[in-house]
Amino acid sequence: MRIAEEFASDVVLIDIASGMAKAKALDLEDARNIRKINYTVAGSDDISLISGSEIVVITAGLTRKPGMQREELIQKNASIVKELCLSIKKFSPDAIVIVVTNPLDLMTRLALKTLGFKSSKVFGMGPTLDASRFANLIAERLNIPVSEVDAVVIGSHGEGMMPLPNFTTIRGLPLEQFMDEQKVAEVMAGTVGRGQEIVSLLGSGSAFFAPSAAVADLVKIIFKDQKRTVGLSACLSGQYQANDICIGVPCRLGREGIEQIIELPLESKQAQAFLNSAAHLKELAEKYL
Numbered sequence: 310m311r312i313a314e315e316f317a318s319d320v321v322l323i324d325i326a327s328g329m330a331k332a333k334a335l336d337l338e339d340a341r342n343i344r345k346i347n348y349t350v351a352g353s354d355d356i357s358l359i360s361g362s363e364i365v366v367i368t369a370g371l372t373r374k375p376g377m378q379r380e381e382l383i384q385k386n387a388s389i390v391k392e393l394c395l396s397i398k399k400f401s402p403d404a405i406v407i408v409v410t411n412p413l414d415l416m417t418r419l420a421l422k423t424l425g426f427k428s429s430k431v432f433g434m435g436p437t438l439d440a441s442r443f444a445n446l447i448a449e450r451l452n453i454p455v456s457e458v459d460a461v462v463i464g465s466h467g468e469g470m471m472p473l474p475n476f477t478t479i480r481g482l483p484l485e486q487f488m489d490e491q492k493v494a495e496v497m498a499g500t501v502g503r504g505q506e507i508v509s510l511l512g513s514g515s516a517f518f519a520p521s522a523a524v525a526d527l528v529k530i531i532f533k534d535q536k537r538t539v540g541l542s543a544c545l546s547g548q549y550q551a552n553d554i555c556i557g558v559p560c561r562l563g564r565e566g567i568e569q570i571i572e573l574p575l576e577s578k579q580a581q582a583f584l585n586s587a588a589h590l591k592e593l594a595e596k597y598l
C-alpha cells in the first residue's frame with residue numbers, strides 16, 4: 310500500500326495461498342477513491358504476472374514463533390526462496406531483488422546464488438529497519454524528535470546485529486554526548502531484541518508496519534535514483550575483510566542498485582564482532598544451503 314500510494318504505480322502481489330493476494334489487491338484498490346490516488350494492484354497465485362518487473366520484493370516464508378531465533382527458519386524458508394528466485398530469473402531477469410525473508414542475510418545470499426544476478430542488484434532489507442528501531446528507542450529515551458537521530462546499524466539481522474553508537478548522531482553530534490554508557494548499552498540491547506519483543510507480544514507472525522516502511526523507502530531510493538546511504542544486507546567481496554557472505558553494511562543505493570559499499574572505520578572490538586558475525590553466517594550457509 311505504501312508503495313502503490315507513493316508512486317501511484319503498478320504493484321503485483323503474489324501469494325501461494327490462492328485467493329489471499331487477490332483479496333488483498335481488491336481491498337487495496339477499494340481504498341483508492343478515499344485516498345484519491347489511481348494506483349493499480351493485482352493479486353494472484355500465478356507468478357508469471359511479475360513479468361518485466363523492475364523491482365521484486367521477496368517476503369514469502371514462515372515467520373518466527375515466540376522464543377525462536379530467525380536462524381531456526383533456515384531450511385523451510387530456503388526452499389521457498391529458492392523456488393521463487395528460479396521464477397524471478399525466468400520472468401524478471403532485469404529486476405532488482407530485495408529480500409525480506411528470514412534468516413535475512415542467509416536468504417539474501419541464497420537468492421543471489423540462485424538468481425545469478427550481479428551482487429549490486431540483490432540485497433536484503435534488514436539493517437534499514439534495525440537503524441530505524443535504534444533511532445526510535447534513542448528518541449524515546451531522550452525525549453527528542455525521532456527525525457533528529459541518524460542511526461547506524463551493521464552486522465547480521467539476528468543476534469549478531471551491531472548498533473553502532475560511535476557512528477550514530479543527533480543533530481550531527483555523537484550519541485555518547487547525550488547518554489551515559491549504561492543507557493547506550495540499554496538502547497543497543499533493546500534494538501537487537503525488538504523483533505523478538507514484537508513476535509512475543511503478537512503471539513503469531515512478526516513485525517510488519519516498520520518493515521514495510523523500510524521496504525517502501527528502499528523502493529523510493531531506487532526509483533528516484535536518490536543515491537542515499539542506507540544499511541543493506543549486501544554480498545561482500547573483500548570489504549570489511551569478509552568474502553562471499555551477505556551481511557548488513559552501509560550502502561549507497563540508486564537506480565542500478567548498490568553503487569558503493571561504505572567501509573566504516575570500526576573500532577577494533579567492533580571489527581572483531583563483525584568478523585565473528587560473518588563467520589557464524591558462513592558456517593550456517595555452508596551447513597544448510
Ligand code: LAC
Nearest residue numbers: 411503504515516520
Ligand atoms: C523483525 C523481523 C521481520 O526484525 O526480522 O521484526
